[in-house]
Amino acid sequence: MAQNDTLIKGWQPVIGLEVHVQLMTNTKLFSPAKNQFGEDANTLVDLIDLGLPGVLPVLNEGAMKQGIKFGLATNAKIAETMIFDRKNYFYPDLPKGYQITQLHYPIVRDGVVEVNGKKIRIHQAHLEEDAGKSMHDKYDDKSVIDLNRSGVPLLEIVSEPDIRSASEAVNYLKKIHQIITYLDISDGNMSQGSMRCDANVSIMKPEDKEFGTRAEIKNINSFKFVEKAINFEIKRQIKILEANGTVEQETRLYDSIKDETRSMRTKEFANDYRYFPCPDLVPTNITEELIESVKENMDELPEEKQDRFMNSYNLNEYDAGVICADKETANFFEKVVENADVQLAAKWIIGDLNALLNKHDMDLQESKIDAENFSELIQKITDNTISGKIAKEVLEEMWNTGAKVSEVIDSKGMQQISDAGELENIIEIILNENTDQVNAYKSGKDKLFGFFVGQVMKATQGKANPGLVNELLKKKLS
Amino acid sequence: MNFKQQRDNFRAKKISAVEAVEESLRKIKDDQLNIFINHFEQEALSNARHIDNNFDDFIAKPLSGVPIAHKDIFCTEGLPTTCGSKMLENFIPPYDSTVVKNCLDAGSIMVAKTNMDEFAMGSSNETSYFGAVSNPWNHDLVPGGSSGGAAACVSANLTTISTGTDTGGSIRQPAALCGITGLKPTYGLVSRWGMIAFCSSMDQAGPFSRDAFGCAALLDAMASYDEKDSTSTKRQDTNFEESLSKNFGSLKVGVIKNIQELDISEDVINAYETSKTVLSGLGHKLVEVDFSELSSGICSYYVIAPAECSSNLSRFDGVKYGYRSKGEKDIANLYMNTRSDGFGDEVKKRILIGTHVLSAGFYDAYYLQAQKVRRMIKLKFENFFKDVDLIFMPTTLDQAFEKNRKSDDPNRMYKEDLLTIPANLAGLPAISFPNGFKNNLPIAGQLIGKYFAEDLLLNTTNKIQEVTDWHKMTP
Numbered sequence: 001m002a003q004n005d006t007l008i009k010g011w012q013p014v015i016g017l018e019v020h021v022q023l024m025t026n027t028k029l030f031s032p033a034k035n036q037f038g039e040d041a042n043t044l045v046d047l048i049d050l051g052l053p054g055v056l057p058v059l060n061e062g063a064m065k066q067g068i069k070f071g072l073a074t075n076a077k078i079a080e081t082m083i084f085d086r087k088n089y090f091y092p093d094l095p096k097g098y099q100i101t102q103l104h105y106p107i108v109r110d111g112v113v114e115v116n117g118k119k120i121r122i123h124q125a126h127l128e129e130d131a132g133k134s135m136h137d138k139y140d141d142k143s144v145i146d147l148n149r150s151g152v153p154l155l156e157i158v159s160e161p162d163i164r165s166a167s168e169a170v171n172y173l174k175k176i177h178q179i180i181t182y183l184d185i186s187d188g189n190m191s192q193g194s195m196r197c198d199a200n201v202s203i204m205k206p207e208d209k210e211f212g213t214r215a216e217i218k219n220i221n222s223f224k225f226v227e228k229a230i231n232f233e234i235k236r237q238i239k240i241l242e243a244n245g246t247v248e249q250e251t252r253l254y255d256s257i258k259d260e261t262r263s264m265r266t267k268e269f270a271n272d273y274r275y276f277p278c279p280d281l282v283p284t285n286i287t288e289e290l291i292e293s294v295k296e297n298m299d300e301l302p303e304e305k306q307d308r309f310m311n312s313y314n315l316n317e318y319d320a321g322v323i324c325a326d327k328e329t330a331n332f333f334e335k336v337v338e339n340a341d342v343q344l345a346a347k348w349i350i351g352d353l354n355a356l357l358n359k360h361d362m363d364l365q366e367s368k369i370d371a372e373n374f375s376e377l378i379q380k381i382t383d384n385t386i387s388g389k390i391a392k393e394v395l396e397e398m399w400n401t402g403a404k405v406s407e408v409i410d411s412k413g414m415q416q417i418s419d420a421g422e423l424e425n426i427i428e429i430i431l432n433e434n435t436d437q438v439n440a441y442k443s444g445k446d447k448l449f450g451f452f453v454g455q456v457m458k459a460t461q462g463k464a465n466p467g468l469v470n471e472l473l474k475k476k477l478s
Numbered sequence: 479m480n481f482k483q484q485r486d487n488f489r490a491k492k493i494s495a496v497e498a499v500e501e502s503l504r505k506i507k508d509d510q511l512n513i514f515i516n517h518f519e520q521e522a523l524s525n526a527r528h529i530d531n532n533f534d535d536f537i538a539k540p541l542s543g544v545p546i547a548h549k550d551i552f553c554t555e556g557l558p559t560t561c562g563s564k565m566l567e568n569f570i571p572p573y574d575s576t577v578v579k580n581c582l583d584a585g586s587i588m589v590a591k592t593n594m595d596e597f598a599m600g601s602s603n604e605t606s607y608f609g610a611v612s613n614p615w616n617h618d619l620v621p622g623g624s625s626g627g628a629a630a631c632v633s634a635n636l637t638t639i640s641t642g643t644d645t646g647g648s649i650r651q652p653a654a655l656c657g658i659t660g661l662k663p664t665y666g667l668v669s670r671w672g673m674i675a676f677c678s679s680m681d682q683a684g685p686f687s688r689d690a691f692g693c694a695a696l697l698d699a700m701a702s703y704d705e706k707d708s709t710s711t712k713r714q715d716t717n718f719e720e721s722l723s724k725n726f727g728s729l730k731v732g733v734i735k736n737i738q739e740l741d742i743s744e745d746v747i748n749a750y751e752t753s754k755t756v757l758s759g760l761g762h763k764l765v766e767v768d769f770s771e772l773s774s775g776i777c778s779y780y781v782i783a784p785a786e787c788s789s790n791l792s793r794f795d796g797v798k799y800g801y802r803s804k805g806e807k808d809i810a811n812l813y814m815n816t817r818s819d820g821f822g823d824e825v826k827k828r829i830l831i832g833t834h835v836l837s838a839g840f841y842d843a844y845y846l847q848a849q850k851v852r853r854m855i856k857l858k859f860e861n862f863f864k865d866v867d868l869i870f871m872p873t874t875l876d877q878a879f880e881k882n883r884k885s886d887d888p889n890r891m892y893k894e895d896l897l898t899i900p901a902n903l904a905g906l907p908a909i910s911f912p913n914g915f916k917n918n919l920p921i922a923g924q925l926i927g928k929y930f931a932e933d934l935l936l937n938t939t940n941k942i943q944e945v946t947d948w949h950k951m952t953p
Binding site for chain 1 (some may be wrong): 552553559561566569572573575670671672673674675677678679705706707709785786788789792793794795797798799809813836837838841845
């Protein structure tokens with residue numbers, strides 16, 4: 001069970017994640033209200049979401065299909081019948097006083113994902129409705145509720161406790177993120193709450209046969225915080241156990257400002273949710289035909305895309321992996337190479353473009369770079385209009401202003417000088433001004449060749465076509 | 479006057495919708511029995527005028543020009559819907575229930591909403607926040623419940639049709655105690671959209687009228703497939719009124735073996751035996767069935783119904799609508815005091831029972847066990863119906879009882895539903911009709927049919943009513 005490279009001070013962390021994913025659907029899980037983020041408070045609310053007396057839920061088939069997609073993507077078993085349960089608890093942002101969820105018959109069971117070559121099992125993934133949002137800091141003396149989120153479909157993906165380190169947890173989460181965004185199951189936006197994560201953390205000695213008592217850390221909302229929260233929790237538990245204390249089974253909250261987890265409630269105060277089958281929803285069969293039709297309409301999975309990129313674009317495994325890490329980049333790449341050289345495009349996306357994105361902590365969609373313009377940049381390099389060095393400057397300008405490649409080149413006179421006559425004149429002048437070096441070169445100092453290239457580049461502000469400069473210089477100096 | 483006469487008069491232009499409504503409202507305003515929670519003079523008259531002005535559009539509708547009273551459990555857009563509770567005393571829904579809408583489309587005019595046991599929990603109409611309803615036959619007696627107001631309304635001839643709901647007998651028992659006809663349809667025939675939920679897996683709306691004819695016409699209006707209710711059934715429409723004149727031939731009717739063992743009053747048994755001879759006289763064959771196991775249904779019912787109710791009534795928390803206790807400083811107290819003050823004792827008792835039977839450690843022993851019994855009862859009925867077309871039994875153990883008499887003894891009160899509950903547990907249709915009279919009080923019997931055999935139930939009841947006069951008696 002234990003892997004020694006993940007031991008911390010001789011303790012083996014054991015981690016399981018529960019990932020809540022808001023599904024991309026037109027409407028909510030059980031009501032015809034729109035499923036959207038960022039609208040004015042309480043504008044996306046139907047009678048059903050308000051929990052008015054006499055209203056009834058009707059299952060959104062679109063959400064069911066999203067669940068099936070995830071099951072297919074993780075090689076899981078898909079339930080034959082959709083059965084929902086009620087989870088009963090009182091909270092002001094839960095208008096009905098219960099949440100409709102799937103306790104006993106999750107839509108997805110026994111899935112698996114591969115994270116850096118290791119298989120991490122998915123215990124189940126079930127559909128449920130999201131609650132509304134309570135806000136306590138908007139007004140001094142009252143709390144207010146926004147029900148736009150009430151009834152939004154969620155898929156809760158529960159892993160087995162197969163994860164052994166905080167960084168592995170992050171990689172697992174990234175894998176889930178990759179799958180759901182690839183398949184348009186969710187936009188996976190953690191900062192907007194469309195992907196949230198609870199972590200179950202315990203520690204044990206490698207020789208122990210049973211897991212230690214676990215604490216559940218609730219509602220962690222970024223990859224970075226997942227790693228920090230788990231690491232904090234591991235250290236906290238080690239400290240307790242090494243002082244001969246006992247870890248309590250409890251729910252904890254991660255405070256990203258103080259970088260610590262704090263107790264929310266212990267087991268004795270755990271809610272009794274009084275689950276029972278929701279009588280308003282009749283069991284719905286998931287037929288083979290439905291699963292087949294979902295399968296037929298399903299987008300490519302990350303691994304499939306990577307394989308295809310290796311085969312049809314002749315990319316190496318590393319490049320294909322980096323480009324396919326997220327769907328947006330992969331789509332971007334495919335658009336770019338419609339009109340541009342594949343290897344050069346890959347090199348520039350993985351290198352300079354990624355560097356810019358990382359530096360500004362942005363994704364492609366947020367940036368001013370679009371595929372068509374970027375494709376033109378690559379074409380200009382290929383057809384020798386600009387050199388690689390100039391291309392970097394052009395890209396900088398595109399990043400800052402979103403300007404068209406041709407406009408940048410024109411307005412700044414950045415075209416490469418590939419006119420042999422013009423270059424010959426420049427070379428002539430430089431050789432005349434540096435007769436000492438010419439003589440030295442001719443007497444065997446080959447290294448000086450670079451000096452002449454540098455002088456030409458300096459004279460042309462880097463715009464001289466380097467290949468042509470080499471060729472002409474060799475001819476003149478021979 | 480019965481439903482058919484009233485509708486015929488409208489169709490023959492002998493009486494306008496406005497006149498029918500005015501007459502009904504006059505009687506409603508004079509009501510001494512506390513039958514109504516609200517009546518709607520302006521809305522009703524304006525609706526009636528609309529129907530009169532568009533006579534041709536409405537003449538062929540099943541309920542054309544007939545005033546109707548709805549149980550106050552059905553949401554009515556812009557008009558109060560209390561469910562018999564302080565919790566919803568001032569609640570005005572922003573939408574119509576499907577039943578109310580269907581009845582409106584069918585040409586009826588809602589004149590009032592009827593009193594009921596709070597959230598439909600009760601068998602005597604005494605748990606209503608708005609006070610008990612008196613039985614039109616004897617004002618010291620209860621009309622039954624929970625649709626007590628709706629049954630009394632038709633019995634006292636304030637309207638000729640009314641709607642009710644039946645979760646454990648709430649249509650059939652008050653129909654029996656008030657001497658009218660009432661039908662609980664197959665679960666899923668009538669949409670539950672907009673009907674305030676008590677026990678979602680059993681709640682079913684149905685019609686009251688003096689006779690099978692009125693019930694058939696009202697059911698024609700009420701029944702519809704509704705995509706807003708996932709438990710409503712998509713099926714071919716049956717015209718129930720037309721099916722009254724169909725000939726179903728000689729039927730096999732199951733009758734109760736050893737009925738003396740069931741703690742049923744002598745008068746009720748006598749009426750039952752008389753009805754058996756009526757059925758035989760109509761050419762039907764009687765087959766004895768062993769009903770003894772079905773009486774375990776009551777235990778199952780009083781676990782499942784409170785369990786579902788405890789969850790269904792969670793939404794009444796003072797946060798969004800309805801009653802809210804004043805001056806609370808924190809959410810826990812707001813919940814506690816709102817629900818303590820807003821609900822009556824019977825409702826609170828059932829919420830507590832329901833919460834208990836769903837709790838960790840008790841779920842298997844109570845809720846799960848009750849579901850097993852429910853399944854067993856369903857199977858038992860399926861077996862019965864291999865041999866018989868209908869089952870006939872009394873509706874109640876006894877006739878109408880005095881107010882306050884049984885309210886102190888919950889077990890006796892719950893037992894009131896012994897004969898009605900099995901059909902709810904199985905989701906089967908059942909119709910109660912008057913079949914005797916003693917001590918100036920009505921007695922009733924009920925027929926239970928196979929799923930969606932409402933046409934057969936109404937047809938058979940109609941045939942019985944062609945040769946008997948019990949349904950014609952009025953207080």
